[in-house]
Structures are given as structure tokens and as C-alpha cells.
Amino acid sequence: MKRLLIGTNLKMYKGIAETIAYLSELITLTSALKNDLELFVIPSYTSLDRSHQITCDSHIRLGAQNMYPALEGQFTGEISPRMLKEVGVSIIEIGHSERRHVLGENDQFLNKKVLTAVEQNFTALLCVGETAEQKSFGISDEILKIQLAIGLKDIKPEQLNQVWIAYEPVWAIGVGGVPADPDYVELRHQTIQNKIREMFGPIQIPVLYGGSVNPSNAEGLLSRRFVDGLFVGRAAWEAKKFTKLINQILPIWKGKNEHE
Ligand code: PGA
Numbered sequence: 240m241k242r243l244l245i246g247t248n249l250k251m252y253k254g255i256a257e258t259i260a261y262l263s264e265l266i267t268l269t270s271a272l273k274n275d276l277e278l279f280v281i282p283s284y285t286s287l288d289r290s291h292q293i294t295c296d297s298h299i300r301l302g303a304q305n306m307y308p309a310l311e312g313q314f315t316g317e318i319s320p321r322m323l324k325e326v327g328v329s330i331i332e333i334g335h336s337e338r339r340h341v342l343g344e345n346d347q348f349l350n351k352k353v354l355t356a357v358e359q360n361f362t363a364l365l366c367v368g369e370t371a372e373q374k375s376f377g378i379s380d381e382i383l384k385i386q387l388a389i390g391l392k393d394i395k396p397e398q399l400n401q402v403w404i405a406y407e408p409v410w411a412i413g414v415g416g417v418p419a420d421p422d423y424v425e426l427r428h429q430t431i432q433n434k435i436r437e438m439f440g441p442i443q444i445p446v447l448y449g450g451s452v453n454p455s456n457a458e459g460l461l462s463r464r465f466v467d468g469l470f471v472g473r474a475a476w477e478a479k480k481f482t483k484l485i486n487q488i489l490p491i492w493k494g495k496n497e498h499e
Contacts, residue, residue: 243492244403244445244468245485246279247475248304248332258286259293264478266297273298275489277468281332284318291327302330302364305338308351310359320359331356334366334390336409346389353390357398364403365390366470367431368450371410379408380430387434399439404431404446405470411450413472418451421459428465454484458491 253261262280269278281302282290294301307317323331333356334349349365356363367386369379383406394402406427411419431446448460449470457474460466469488475481 240275240493241496242275242277243485243489244277244447245471245488246281246300246302246330246447246468247471247481248281248302248335249283249476250304250337250472251283252476253282253286255286255289258282259289261476261478262290262293262299265481266294266299268478268482269485270298272485272489275493276485278485279330281330287323287326287328295327300330301328302332302362303328304332304335306331306333306352306356306361308348308355320355320361323361324359328361330362330364330403332364332366334386336366336368336407336412339366340370340409346386349390350392353402354393357394357401360401362401362403364405364447364470366405366407366449368407368409368412374408374410379427383427383430384434387431388438391435391438394439396439396442399442399444402444404435404444405449406431406446407449407470413451416451418453418456419448419460421456421463424448424460425463425465428463432465452484454480454487457484457488461488462491462495 279300279302281304290301303323306320306323307314310319310321333352338344353363353365367383369382373382408419411417428446435444445467447468447470448466452469452471453474474484
């Protein structure tokens with residue numbers, strides 16, 4: 240049985256004490272489900288070291304929200320793969336919409352990060368998604384294909400098992416975001432899988448959906464074909480609520496995998 244891939248990015252929320260309290264509770268609450276889950280949490284940099292100490296013997300994998308594509312150098316304010324390895328990180332989130340649209344990161348730069356992350360034996364979690372304006376022009380699929388063509392360029396076939404994709408439409412993310420319709424999401428996920436197949440042949444990379452996932456839409460989203468997991472923001476930031484959400488959707492996941 241394929242495990243449910245689900246995780247959360249804590250963005251610029253929760254200091255060290257809050258993160259540790261959150262993770263401790265989440266480890267306890269989800270421990271009975273661990274054989275069904277591939278669960279990951281992506282806290283702030285300053286919490287990573289302590290987070291590693293409490294997650295290293297648990298079923299929770301730790302991610303970093305960003306990484307500079309060089310082992311060391313004159314890059315003030317940046318963080319290197321070597322430093323992230325030192326604090327037990329195994330997943331690197333790359334190109335979240337806030338990095339793309341608030342911090343101005345482009346596809347070429349994100350490609351360097353993806354290549355560095357996989358070379359350094361991390362799982363690269365590449366986020367893609369169109370803006371509201373791009374959607375209004377009807378070019379969502381074109382945007383996704385460009386983001387994948389550039390973002391995954393030069394990945395070696397043997398490194399593809401270290402790549403996850405998160406489809407996160409920019410207009411669906413965060414406070415003020417509009418939750419995406421499952422029909423719409425299914426089509427975009429299909430576009431993503433088709434593009435991956437065109438680039439690399441018949442392989443399957445997990446594609447997660449993210450953007451205002453909450454208890455009222457999670458089942459509908461996860462039940463769709465091509466939706467291989469969920470990347471949750473606000474609805475996951477309290478351990479009890481996150482566990483409740485996971486318990487709510489696990490039967491959907493199991494049912495879907497039985498039929499595939
Ligand atoms: P949200 O965040 O669930 O709070 O919309 C999702 C994300 O930014 O990944």
C-alpha cells in the first residue's frame with residue numbers, strides 16, 4: 240500500500256519553542272498512523288537543529304524552506320546544502336510561490352537549486368503554479384510546462400526518485416486565497432504528469448496539491464486522479480487539527496489506491 244504523502248511548510252511562523260511543541264504533539268498524535276504516512280514538516284531555519292533532535296527517531300521527515308545552490312561561498316544571508324545536512328534536513332522546498340513572487344526567484348535560478356539539492360542527496364520539492372492573471376489569460380498549462388521544462392532541466396534519470404512536485408496555484412495560497420476546484424486541479428496535475436512523461440519517459444513523480452487545503456476540500460482534492468498527496472499550510476499548523484485532517488482523508492487515500 241502506497242503511503243499518503245502529506246506535509247506542511249510553517250513559512251515564517253513559529254519560533255523554536257513553538258515548533259518543538261508542535262512537532263512533539265504531532266509525533267505523538269500521528270504515531271499510530273505512521274505505517275500509512277509519509278509525513279514531513281518544513282519549519283524555520285532557526286528551529287531546524289532542535290527539530291532534528293526530536294524528529295530523528297520519529298516518522299516525521301524534516302525539510303528546509305529554501306537553499307542556496309552552492310556548498311559555500313560569498314553569499315551573505317543564504318544557507319547552503321552542507322549546513323542543512325548538518326541539521327538533519329532531508330527535503331528542500333524549492334520555488335514556493337512566495338519565493339517566486341515576493342523574493343523574485345526565477346525558473347533558471349530554481350533549476351540550479353533543484354540540481355544542487357538532488358546532487359547533495361536531498362529530496363527536491365519543486366513548487367509550480369500559475370498566477371491569477373495567467374489563469375485569466377487561459378495559459379495555466381503553458382506556465383506549468385515552462386516551470387517544469389526549466390526547473391527540471393538536466394536532472395539525470397537516476398535522480399528522478401529524489402524529486403517531488405507541488406502544484407500550488409498562486410491564487411489559491413494563503414489568507415485571501417481561493418480554494419481551487421478539484422476538477423481544475425485534476426486537469427493541472429494531468430498536465431504536470433504529461434510534461435514529466437514527455438521530458439523523462441514513463442516515470443511517475445509524486446505531485447502534491449497545495450493552496451488553501453482545509454477539512455472541507457481535502458477529501459475532494461485527494462480523491463482525484465493524479466493527486467498524489469497534499470501540501471498543507473494554515474490548516475496544518477495546529478497538531479490536533481492536522482491529525483484530524485489526516486484521519487479524515489486516510490480512508491479516501493486507501494480506497495483510491497485499492498482501485499488503482
Ligand atoms: P495555505 O498555504 O494552505 O495556507 O494556503 C499553502 C502553501 O503556501 O503551501
